[in-house]
Amino acid sequence: MSAGVVGRLRVDGDVSPRLNASVRSERRADTHVRTETAAGSQHGQHVHRTPSEPSARVALLGTGNVGKAVLDRLAGWDGTPRGDSLALVHAGNSRGALRGERLCPADIKRRLVDGSPWQPDPALANLSGVADALAGTGPAHRIIIDATASGEVADHHARWLAQGIHVVTACKLGLGTTLERWQDIHDAAAHGSTRYGDSATVGAGLPLLRNIRDLQAGGDTIHAIAGVLSGSLAWLFNHYDGKKPFSELVDEARQAGYTEPDPREDLSGDDVRRKILILARAAGVPLASDEVEVESLLDPAGPETGQDRHGARGEDTGVSPSLDALLQQLHRAAAAKGEQLRYIARLHNGRATVRLETLDATHPLASGAGTDNKLAIWSDRYREQPLVIQGPGAGAEVTAAGLLDDALRIARSTPD
Numbered sequence: 094m095s096a097g098v099v100g101r102l103r104v105d106g107d108v109s110p111r112l113n114a115s116v117r118s119e120r121r122a123d124t125h126v127r128t129e130t131a132a133g134s135q136h137g138q139h140v141h142r143t144p145s146e147p148s149a150r151v152a153l154l155g156t157g158n159v160g161k162a163v164l165d166r167l168a169g170w171d172g173t174p175r176g177d178s179l180a181l182v183h184a185g186n187s188r189g190a191l192r193g194e195r196l197c198p199a200d201i202k203r204r205l206v207d208g209s210p211w212q213p214d215p216a217l218a219n220l221s222g223v224a225d226a227l228a229g230t231g232p233a234h235r236i237i238i239d240a241t242a243s244g245e246v247a248d249h250h251a252r253w254l255a256q257g258i259h260v261v262t263a264c265k266l267g268l269g270t271t272l273e274r275w276q277d278i279h280d281a282a283a284h285g286s287t288r289y290g291d292s293a294t295v296g297a298g299l300p301l302l303r304n305i306r307d308l309q310a311g312g313d314t315i316h317a318i319a320g321v322l323s324g325s326l327a328w329l330f331n332h333y334d335g336k337k338p339f340s341e342l343v344d345e346a347r348q349a350g351y352t353e354p355d356p357r358e359d360l361s362g363d364d365v366r367r368k369i370l371i372l373a374r375a376a377g378v379p380l381a382s383d384e385v386e387v388e389s390l391l392d393p394a395g396p397e398t399g400q401d402r403h404g405a406r407g408e409d410t411g412v413s414p415s416l417d418a419l420l421q422q423l424h425r426a427a428a429a430k431g432e433q434l435r436y437i438a439r440l441h442n443g444r445a446t447v448r449l450e451t452l453d454a455t456h457p458l459a460s461g462a463g464t465d466n467k468l469a470i471w472s473d474r475y476r477e478q479p480l481v482i483q484g485p486g487a488g489a490e491v492t493a494a495g496l497l498d499d500a501l502r503i504a505r506s507t508p509d
């Protein structure tokens with residue numbers, strides 16, 4: 094792809110600096126005082142340790158794949174300055190929630206994983222009440238971590254930001270759907286002096302948005318981007334050899350936690366549409382959702398259309414026998430030419446496309462393994478050879494890490 098100016102809107106930094114956590118001043122969280130009795134730690138006796146004041150009170154929404162991995166990561170930090178800095182005060186899903194001054198992440202996770210009765214209070218599932226759970230004395234930041242795929246939760250992002258609550262999200266329905274919602278989120282963050290942690294929305298925490306914003310903050314202009322933005326589809330095309338039906342692999346990808354709760358979100362191209370919209374908007378090209386040309390992998394006559402696909406994990410992978418047959422045919426044709434199937438998103442000259450392409454095996458976007466995402470960025474600085482960022486782009490652990498990176502960045506910053 095040759096470089097050319099594509100942006101309709103030139104942005105020299107983020108549209109709202111509050112959405113760019115990386116440029117904020119930071120206060121180190123690891124300076125907290127830890128008190129232990131020396132004798133206790135030497136002789137294996139009870140260790141008296143006073144956790145330091147938290148820097149942030151945190152509410153976790155969603156206890157599915159990603160939410161559980163967030164709890165795991167928090168549990169692993171128990172007794173460390175990172176763990177001290179984030180106090181979990183609310184954890185909930187669509188059925189209810191638990192609240193407390195410092196919930197024990199390991200305990201919540203254990204109850205969920207072991208399947209022992211976890212009795213969340215259904216009344217606490219009311220999203221309007223989550224702000225109350227975060228209220229408390231002290232200078233602590235308030236952070237909501239959204240690990241759901243819920244449009245209803247995304248609808249609350251702007252409201253929370255305007256109320257002074259930071260939002261950290263893996264859900265793309267905030268920044269990756271309508272321009273109005275995207276703008277509301279920017280405006281609300283500015284109004285509430287809050288930050289919106291979106292690292293996990295594209296590339297499952299890979300530093301994609303951060304690099305786009307950092308380049309622009311340094312005076313660079315993004316001309317074009319192209320890449321593999323779906324971890325599940327990358328995994329599928331990395332594993333598909335035409336022998337096993339594609340639908341069986343889709344089921345494996347779902348069980349591995351790479352797909353959306355409903356895999357039809359991935360197969361329809363909607364998930365990648367949202368990601369290219371988020372990247373394009375961050376790069377200064379404020380595209381509307383319907384301006385992205387998307388080639389769906391779903392059979393238009395298949396069982397997927399017209400339903401709300403933002404709910405809980407369904408049973409149907411959405412792959413009809415005709416799609417199995419079509420993909421086998423496409424794979425065979427590509428393999429005969431030494432080419433590979435890749436689901437590619439492109440932004441060039443203000444136009445965005447998402448489609449299945451056949452790429453020569455030596456093509457820069459063809460390589461990669463597992464769930465690898467790959468993003469090439471052409472800019473003033475990178476005219477001929479693009480900047481390329483590659484790494485795992487799906488999976489609960491990397492996504493949870495991306496969410497908590499954003500939360501820690503906020504917790505370490507000085508409150509306005």
Ligand SMILES: NC(=O)C1=CN([C@@H]2O[C@H](COP(=O)(O)OP(=O)(O)OC[C@H]3O[C@@H](n4cnc5c(N)ncnc54)[C@H](OP(=O)(O)O)[C@@H]3O)[C@@H](O)[C@H]2O)C=CC1
Nearest residue numbers: 155156157158159186187188241242243263264354487488
């Ligand atoms: N899997 C991945 O690799 C990546 C995922 N993401 C994003 O992470 C998000 C979560 O994905 P995943 O964990 O796989 O999804 P899951 O379906 O496993 O979990 C979703 C969770 O959200 C909960 N939920 C739904 N509605 C609400 C609500 N109104 N209030 C509170 N909780 C609610 C569900 O509750 P209940 O348990 O009651 O059904 C469930 O616990 C998605 O937006 C996805 O796009 C982003 C990057 C990578």
Ligand SMILES: N[C@@H](CC=O)C(=O)O
Nearest residue numbers: 323324325351352353
């Ligand atoms: N379903 C998504 C998960 C991360 O966003 C994907 O396949 O990339």
